[in-house]
Amino acid sequence: MKLMNALLSPVGRKVLTGATGIGLVAFVIAHMIGNLTYLSPDVNAYNAYAYKLMSLGWLFYTIEILLALCFLLHAAVGISIRVRRRKARPVGYKFYKSAGTPGKSGYSARSMIFTGIILLGFLILHLNSFKYGPGVAEGYTVELAGIGEVRDLRRLMTEKFQEPLYAFGYPLVMILLGMHMRHGVWSALQSLGMMSRRLSPYLYTTAAILGILVAVGFLFVPLYIYFGV
Numbered sequence: 202m203k204l205m206n207a208l209l210s211p212v213g214r215k216v217l218t219g220a221t222g223i224g225l226v227a228f229v230i231a232h233m234i235g236n237l238t239y240l241s242p243d244v245n246a247y248n249a250y251a252y253k254l255m256s257l258g259w260l261f262y263t264i265e266i267l268l269a270l271c272f273l274l275h276a277a278v279g280i281s282i283r284v285r286r287r288k289a290r291p292v293g294y295k296f297y298k299s300a301g302t303p304g305k306s307g308y309s310a311r312s313m314i315f316t317g318i319i320l321l322g323f324l325i326l327h328l329n330s331f332k333y334g335p336g337v338a339e340g341y342t343v344e345l346a347g348i349g350e351v352r353d354l355r356r357l358m359t360e361k362f363q364e365p366l367y368a369f370g371y372p373l374v375m376i377l378l379g380m381h382m383r384h385g386v387w388s389a390l391q392s393l394g395m396m397s398r399r400l401s402p403y404l405y406t407t408a409a410i411l412g413i414l415v416a417v418g419f420l421f422v423p424l425y426i427y428f429g430v
């Protein structure tokens with residue numbers, strides 16, 4: 202009960218969004234690196250990678266459940282922080298002024314709820330297109346040496362990113378993801394007590410670089426497929 206009250210306190214909520222956010226960042230980086238195997242000269246590399254993940258069995262499903270919990274908690278607590286803040290100050294500030302270090306109330310910070318909700322909507326459409334999209338039953342199969350017939354996710358990706366809506370919609374969302382991560386990582390480190398006057402500028406730069414790397418790492422594959430480089 203005491204733990205529950207602590208977690209639901211304003212500080213507890215920030216710690217919860219921070220901790221779940223760090224878990225999501227780890228997933229997003231791993232997912233981005235995995236996607237880059239699409240670019241491998243070995244055309245089977247991406248499907249082999251996806252197959253290897255699935256064949257982790259119970260470990261894969263445990264990670265999936267933890268991931269779903271992280272997404273749900275992160276979104277729910279993030280929205281509740283925003284609702285509480287609105288209630289505390291129904292009429293927003295007329296002007297925003299950067300608080301500088303360590304406040305960092307820049308554009309990314311103010312747009313967290315906006316980028317967050319778009320990312321949530323994106324995730325639902327994304328899972329519907331890929332994870333729950335056409336598979337073996339619909340004829341999306343490929344033969345892998347030493348493994349046999351597996352789902353042809355590479356074909357699905359190639360087809361999807363030939364459609365302009367996907368080819369340009371994804372990169373747009375990936376830029377929003379980069380912005381969300383830039384502020385999120387910095388804010389999480391602060392909530393988890395890792396900030397100090399000396400470290401703060403370095404960590405802020407690291408969070409910005411991470412946001413840019415993830416956005417570029419993700420948006421490259423859709424554009425590469427669309428323009429058939």
Ligand code: HEM
Nearest residue numbers: 229232236251265327331332354358371378419420422423
């Ligand atoms: C260019 C960008 C992206 C591409 C091409 C891409 C591609 C894919 C593909 C092909 C799958 C299906 C994997 C499978 O069923 O084995 C997948 C699953 C998934 N993607 Fe993405 N993805 C992208 C960006 C993102 C982003 C930005 C997020 C999160 C914010 C995300 C979250 C997920 C999740 C949660 C799954 C399900 C993982 C699982 O349960 O197996 N993806 N993605």
